[in-house]
Structures are given as C-alpha cells and as structure tokens.
Amino acid sequence: xxxxxxxxxxxxxxxxxxxxxxxxxxxxxxxxxxxxxxxxxxxxxxxxxxxxxxxxxxxxxxxxxxxxxxxxxxxxxxxxxxxxxxxxxxxxxxxxxxxxxxxxxxxxxxxxxxxxxxxxxxxxxxxxxxxxxxxxxxxxxxxxxxxxxxxxxxxxxxxxxxxxxxxxxxxxxxxxxxxxxxxxxxxxxxxxxxxxxxxxxxxxxxxxxxxxxxxxxxxxxxxxxxxxxxxxxxxxxxxxxxxxxxxxxxxxxxxxxxxxxxxxxxxxxxxxxxxxxxxxxxxxxxxxxxxxxxxxxxxxxxxxxxxxxxxxxxxxxxxxxxxxxxxx
Numbered sequence: 001x002x003x004x005x006x007x008x009x010x011x012x013x014x015x016x017x018x019x020x021x022x023x024x025x026x027x028x029x030x031x032x033x034x035x036x037x038x039x040x041x042x043x044x045x046x047x048x049x050x051x052x053x054x055x056x057x058x059x060x061x062x063x064x065x066x067x068x069x070x071x072x073x074x075x076x077x078x079x080x081x082x083x084x085x086x087x088x089x090x091x092x093x094x095x096x097x098x099x100x101x102x103x104x105x106x107x108x109x110x111x112x113x114x115x116x117x118x119x120x121x122x123x124x125x126x127x128x129x130x131x132x133x134x135x136x137x138x139x140x141x142x143x144x145x146x147x148x149x150x151x152x153x154x155x156x157x158x159x160x161x162x163x164x165x166x167x168x169x170x171x172x173x174x175x176x177x178x179x180x181x182x183x184x185x186x187x188x189x190x191x192x193x194x195x196x197x198x199x200x201x202x203x204x205x206x207x208x209x210x211x212x213x214x215x216x217x218x219x220x221x222x223x224x225x226x227x228x229x230x231x232x233x234x235x236x237x238x239x240x241x242x243x244x245x246x247x248x249x250x251x252x253x254x255x256x257x258x259x260x261x262x263x264x265x266x267x268x269x270x271x272x273x274x275x276x277x278x279x280x281x282x283x284x285x286x287x288x289x290x291x292x293x294x295x296x297x298x299x300x301x302x303x304x305x306x307x308x309x310x311x312x313x314x315x316x317x318x319x320x321x322x323x324x325x326x327x328x
Contacts, residue, residue, distance in 0.1 A: 012087055014040065014075035025060050025074070034078035038087045040095075041103075042073035049103040050092045051123065052084040062124045103127070114302040120189050126302075129185045130294055136328055137181045142188035143325040146318030159200035160315045163212060168238055168277065172213055172225055173316075175280040177323035179215065179223050179242070182284045183297040188321070193305045194218070196312035197320065212238070213316065216308050217300035220263050222293075225277055238277060244270040245299070248292035254283070265303075269296065 017028050029035075035056045041049040041063060053059035056076055064071060079087045095102055121129070128134075156164075163169060176197060180187050184195060195217040204211060211226040225240035243261060244250075248270040250258050261271040270292070272283060283289050 012038075012077055012079075012091070014038075014077045016073055016075045019071045019074050021070075026057055029057075029076075036081055036084070037076055037078040038084060038091055039077075040073075040075040040091065041071050042075070043103070044070040044072050047101045047103050048095060049127075050088060050095060052079070052088040054081060054084075059124070062122075103131075114304065116304050117190075117194070117301050121185055126185070126298060130291075130298055132291070132294075134185075137324060138186060138188070139321060139325055139328075140188045142191070142321045146321050149315070149318055150322075156315045157199065157313055159198065160313050163199040163316065164319075166212075171238075171277040173319050173323050175225060175277040176213065176215055176223065177320045177327060178281045178284060179293070180320060181324050181327065182290060183222075183293045184217070184301070185298075187324075190301060191317060192309050192312045192314075194301050196306060196308045197316050198308075198311050199313045199316045201311070212240075216306065217297055218265070218303045218306050219308060220266055220300055222297060222300070223280065225274070240274040240277070242272045242274060242280060242283060242293065243296060244272060244289065245292040245295040246270060249288060251286055251288055254286070254289070266296075266300075 017023070017025075036054045037056060038050070038052045039056055039059070041051075043049070047069075049063070051059065051063075060074065077087070092102065117126075163172070166172070180195075184190060187195070195215065197213065197215050199213050201211045201214050203214075208229040209226060211224055213225050214221050215223040220243070222243050223240070224242075225238065227236040228239050229236050241259075241261075246266075246268050250270065250272070254272065257273040257275075259271045259273065261269050263269060272289070274280060274283070284293065
C-alpha cells in the first residue's frame with residue numbers, strides 16, 4: 001500500500017510503501033517508474049537500512065530473504081546510475097544527523113561503494129557477514145592447491161623457511177587461520193589482491209621487538225605476531241596485537257590488554273595486545289571483539305585492492321588454508 005512521499009531534500013523525494021508479508025513490490029510500483037535508485041527499508045524494530053540498486057525488485061527480494069526482522073516500510077527514489085553514490089551518501093548522512101538507528105551503520109564511515117569487492121560479495125552479503133549470519137567458511141579448491149604445491153616443493157621465501165622451523169609454528173598458523181576464518185569472508189577469492197600474509201617481515205624491528213608474521217588487509221596490519229625481549233638475559237617471548245574498529249567497547253576483562261594505534265589511512269584503531277598466539281582464538285570468542293574485528297576487516301576490504309600483494313607469502317598462506325580446512 002502506498003503511504004505517500006517522504007522528502008529528504010529539495011531535490012530528492014522518496015515514495016513510501018507500507019510492506020506486508022504478501023506485498024509484491026512489482027505490483028505496487030507505478031508503471032514506468034525506474035527501478036534504479038536509492039531505497040530505505042524500515043524494520044519492525046524501527047531500525048532502517050539505506051541502500052542503492054540498479055534493480056530495486058531484485059535487491060528487495062534479497063533483503064527480504066536475508067535480513068533479520070520484518071520490513072514494514074520501503075522508501076524509494078529513482079536515481080540515475082551516475083548519481084547513486086552521492087544520493088545514498090547524503091541520505092545516510094541525514095539519517096545519522098536525525099539520530100536514526102541504521103542497520104548499515106557498520107559501513108557508514110567507510111566507502112559506500114566498492115567496485116572491486118562488490119563483484120565478489122554483494123553488499124547484502126557483506127551486511128550478512130557483519131551481522132554474524134555466517135555459514136561455514138567457503139575455501140573452494142584453495143586447500144587442494146596448497147597441498148599440490150607442498151608436494152611439488154620448489155623455492156620458498158627465506159622468511160617462510162625460517163618461520164616454519166620454529167617449534168611454535170603450528171601455533172602461529174592456528175592463530176592466523178582462526179582470524180581469517182572468522183573475519184574475512186570468501187578468503188580464497190580475496191587472497192593476495194585484498195589481503196596478504198608475510199613471514200618475518202622486516203618492518204618495525206628494534207633491539208627488543210621483531211615481527212614473526214603479519215596479516216594486512218588493504219594496506220593496514222590487522223594481526224601481527226612477533227617476539228619481544230623482556231629482560232636483560234635475552235629471553236624472547238612470542239606476543240603480538242590485533243587491531244579492531246575504533247568504536248570497540250572492549251569487555252572489561254580485556255581492557256588492560258588494549259591500547260590505541262594510529263594509522264594514516266584509518267585514524268585511531270583499538271589495538272588488542274596478545275600475550276601468546278592462542279590469545280587470538282580466545283579473543284575471537286568474545287562477541288564484541290568478533291563484531292569489531294569483522295567491521296575493521298570489511299571496511300579495509302571495501303577500500304579496495306592492496307598494494308601489499310607483492311609481499312604475500314604463498315607458502316605461509318598454503319599452511320593457513322590447510323589448517324582452516326582441518327578446523328572446518
């Protein structure tokens with residue numbers, strides 16, 4: 001049922017329809033109305049979702065299948081394809097200014113369109129991932145490719161050879177496998193182009209600290225495990241950090257392990273100190289930490305492809321994918 005028009009500015013006017021379980025959007029949209037535009041979904045809990053689509057009929061059907069809760073209103077305004085981004089962005093800004101709770105708040109301060117990532121994971125699927133509606137990790141043929149490469153042998157990077165000789169190497173692999181399986185959707189399709197792992201990276205070394213392995217998404221480190229020299233006898237302990245979205249409210253028992261890290265491309269992030277590799281899995285059992293780790297990961301994925309691809313260690317990644325297959 002059409003309710004009326006909701007104007008958001010002098011130039012953009014949304015038509016509102018009341019939605020019920022048996023509403024057919026194709027039946028209620030006026031003949032001749034363009035299906036390309038910006039839309040707002042209102043749910044029965046008063047939360048809203050702002051999006052854009054070149055085919056609102058198909059996109060609405062996707063939301064209806066996957067979104068949690070009942071859609072009670074749909075607002076829609078036809079917009080030319082080259083204006084979708086700006087109208088969507090302006091609509092979100094107005095909603096935020098009005099204090100409206102948006103379901104896509106996890107993407108509000110990030111690029112609203114990601115041409116590279118949206119081809120791999122559609123925006124609705126990205127929202128599902130952020131909401132925690134995650135099925136088993138899809139690894140495809142990647143573990144089989146890893147085992148084939150392992151059998152064939154060949155030259156490995158010096159850093160990988162050195163890392164794999166460590167007695168705690170299985171613990172390091174487990175930690176990275178846990179993070180990737182939990183925080184990166186479709187890791188086999190986004191590997192290297194969007195995220196990369198390195199073994200014994202040379203960055204940030206000092207007399208008391210050295211990186212053993214690092215995972216970067218886009219161009220930001222999200223998980224680093226390394227060694228720190230803690231006393232005068234030269235003892236080194238394995239430790240590290242995991243970065244989280246900057247608005248993370250860390251559970252009380254984890255507060256003493258947190259700090260603020262600043263990156264030029266993201267601003268301040270919450271950095272969670274890890275006192276041993278197994279702390280990664282322990283942290284990612286905390287719902288709040290999982291949500292904010294995913295939020296940061298998704299935001300960085302949406303920023304586009306990484307410039308770190310040339311540093312990606314394929315053999316280290318092979319071991320991680322084989323471990324993920326074992327775990328799942």
